[in-house]
Every structure is written in structure tokens, then in C-alpha cells.
């Protein structure tokens with residue numbers, strides 16, 4: 545389940561800005577802990593409503609704080625379990641500089 549359609553979005557300035565602002569907000573709220581397990585620091589900004597080719601251009605979905613969640617790696621994996629069937633599942637992560645990279649298959 546490659547997410548080709550989302551690539552440009554994840555590379556966009558708007559998303560990087562949005563993601564950075566969201567993490568800053570989480571840092572201010574609870575030190576940037578995972579919003580699911582609250583046990584380890586967050587790692588990935590997750591979209592609660594999955595991005596799709598239909599909503600990728602809708603900022604109410606893609607850039608809306610209320611559709612975002614700061615997850616640790618483990619919780620993020622669990623939430624995406626449903627779409628992990630294919631061997632070619634691709635997941636994106638972010639370096640500290642906000643650059644996108646592809647996480648190795650699990």
C-alpha cells in the first residue's frame with residue numbers, strides 16, 4: 545500500500561510547518577509524550593482520519609490539529625495495523641529536521 549499520492553503532501557512546506565507547530569503544542573502541553581500510551585515521547589504525527597486521494601487536498605483533514613495525534617513508534621504501528629497486509633507497505637517517518645524518510649518494513 546504505497547502512498548504515492550501523499551508524497552508531495554508530506555514534502556510540502558504547509559505540512560512541515562503544521563507538524564512542527566503541532567509538536568510544539570504537544571511539547572507545551574505534556575512535554576511531547578505519546579498521546580496514546582503516554583509512556584514514551586512521541587515520534588510520529590499521525591492523521592486520525594487517514595489521508596486518501598480524496599482528502600489529500602483538504603486542509604480540514606490534512607492540516608487540522610484536531611485530526612492529528614502525536615504517537616510513539618509502537619502505537620503508530622498498532623494504529624496502522626489494518627493496512628499492514630502488503631509486503632510493500634511503506635511508512636513515512638521524519639528526521640529531527642523535518643525531512644521525510646521511508647521507514648524500513650516491519
Ligand SMILES: [Zn+2]
Nearest residue numbers: 578581616619
Ligand atoms: Zn505510545
